[in-house]
Amino acid sequence: MMSALYGCVLFNCVSKLRKQTALTQVRRFVQWKMSGGLIRAGNTATPPTIVAMANRKRNLSFPSSRCLSKSAEEAKARVKRVSIEGNIAVGKSTFAKLLQSACSDWEVMAEPVSKWQNIRSETSKGTEPQSTVSNLLQMMYQDPQRWSYTFQTYSCMSRLRTQLQPPPACLLNSEGTPVQVYERSVYSDRYIFALNMFELGCINTTEWAVYQDWHSLLVEQFGHQVELEGIIYLRAPAKKCMERLKKRGRAEEKGVKLDYLDKLHVQHERWLVEKSTEIHFEKLKQIPVLELDASVEFKSDPVVREQFITKVKNFFNAL
Numbered sequence: 001m002m003s004a005l006y007g008c009v010l011f012n013c014v015s016k017l018r019k020q021t022a023l024t025q026v027r028r029f030v031q032w033k034m035s036g037g038l039i040r041a042g043n044t045a046t047p048p049t050i051v052a053m054a055n056r057k058r059n060l061s062f063p064s065s066r067c068l069s070k071s072a073e074e075a076k077a078r079v080k081r082v083s084i085e086g087n088i089a090v091g092k093s094t095f096a097k098l099l100q101s102a103c104s105d106w107e108v109m110a111e112p113v114s115k116w117q118n119i120r121s122e123t124s125k126g127t128e129p130q131s132t133v134s135n136l137l138q139m140m141y142q143d144p145q146r147w148s149y150t151f152q153t154y155s156c157m158s159r160l161r162t163q164l165q166p167p168p169a170c171l172l173n174s175e176g177t178p179v180q181v182y183e184r185s186v187y188s189d190r191y192i193f194a195l196n197m198f199e200l201g202c203i204n205t206t207e208w209a210v211y212q213d214w215h216s217l218l219v220e221q222f223g224h225q226v227e228l229e230g231i232i233y234l235r236a237p238a239k240k241c242m243e244r245l246k247k248r249g250r251a252e253e254k255g256v257k258l259d260y261l262d263k264l265h266v267q268h269e270r271w272l273v274e275k276s277t278e279i280h281f282e283k284l285k286q287i288p289v290l291e292l293d294a295s296v297e298f299k300s301d302p303v304v305r306e307q308f309i310t311k312v313k314n315f316f317n318a319l
């Protein structure tokens with residue numbers, strides 16, 4: 001019942017989005033007409049849809065809901081997008097903070113864990129509307145069979161929202177190599193977590209088919225707005241992640257077993273190292289991956305920190 005409702009909400013979002021996209025096309029066409037219909041692309045006047053296609057080939061980004069000037073579009077297209085992937089507690093947030101402080105051309109977007117821990121809903125009991133808060137992360141860990149599908153719909157939606165956020169002005173004005181860095185992505189949502197939950201039997205075959213269907217639809221509809229140019233894979237043995245998970249002591253993760261981290265490690269290896277996971281998006285199949293040994297302690301060691309930053313800089317520059 002709940003799954004059907006979530007599917008329905010997502011479906012409504014997509015059809016609204018389609019309408020918005022159509023409206024944007026019409027608006028762009030009217031603006032193009034009013035400006036005399038001349039956009040420099042060689043010597044010919046080119047309709048906006050054709051320019052859009054040409055720009056897509058050159059990997060230029062298009063605004064989702066408002067029209068940006070050509071130079072703003074070009075500035076946006078210069079911003080590269082990279083996700084940090086890795087097992088639970090491997091050190092992504094810690095590494096992300098290091099990147100954030102290392103270079104003003106890099107903007108790090110944290111995984112929205114606190115949103116998953118605090119889902120507000122309005123209920124009307126009696127006459128007064130009441131607000132209740134639920135912790136979906138905890139619900140998922142306590143009863144994965146009941147809540148995994150719901151969790152994946154919400155985690156994926158929140159990751160999508162993060163990946164759709166426009167770059168800040170400082171990145172648009174950057175003269176270096178501006179990069180938006182995401183802690184995980186809509187791709188790890190599917191190819192690590194949802195897949196793992198399916199393989200564990202916590203997501204059933206129907207839920208998995210439904211998840212994959214709307215995931216593909218969303219990724220295809222948003223196109224290059226949610227594409228990544230690269231992935232940083234923080235790699236460490238599951239045992240090391242378990243040590244760190246225990247040290248961190250997040251309440252919801254108390255029941256997490258080494259076996260679960262082992263399985264997630266295998267999913268990361270299949271996707272990012274062996275490349276044996278079946279991937280459904282062409283660009284993602286060829287994406288460059290920077291692998292870093294995250295088992296080393298870099299927080300207290302400035303030499304290791306510098307080595308990491310240099311590797312990341314070289315990786316970004318080559319994208």
Ligand SMILES: Nc1ncnc2c1ncn2[C@@H]1O[C@H](COP(=O)(O)OP(=O)(O)OP(=O)(O)O)[C@@H](O)[C@H]1O
Nearest residue numbers: 087088089090091092093094244247248296297298
């Ligand atoms: N290189 C490191 N060496 C030693 N300890 C580390 C290192 N990186 C992170 N830690 C510690 O490990 C714990 C988990 O780190 P962190 O929260 O960054 O992991 P994460 O990958 O972001 O976790 P999650 O998957 O839950 O988002 C923290 O207590 C952190 O201080």
Ligand SMILES: Nc1nc(=O)c2ncn([C@H]3C[C@H](O)[C@@H](CO)O3)c2[nH]1
Nearest residue numbers: 088111113140151155189193194253
């Ligand atoms: N089931 C499941 N699916 C996801 O997409 C997902 N993404 C993160 N997590 C869990 C790992 C950490 O405990 C915590 C913070 O990363 O949330 C997930 N769990």
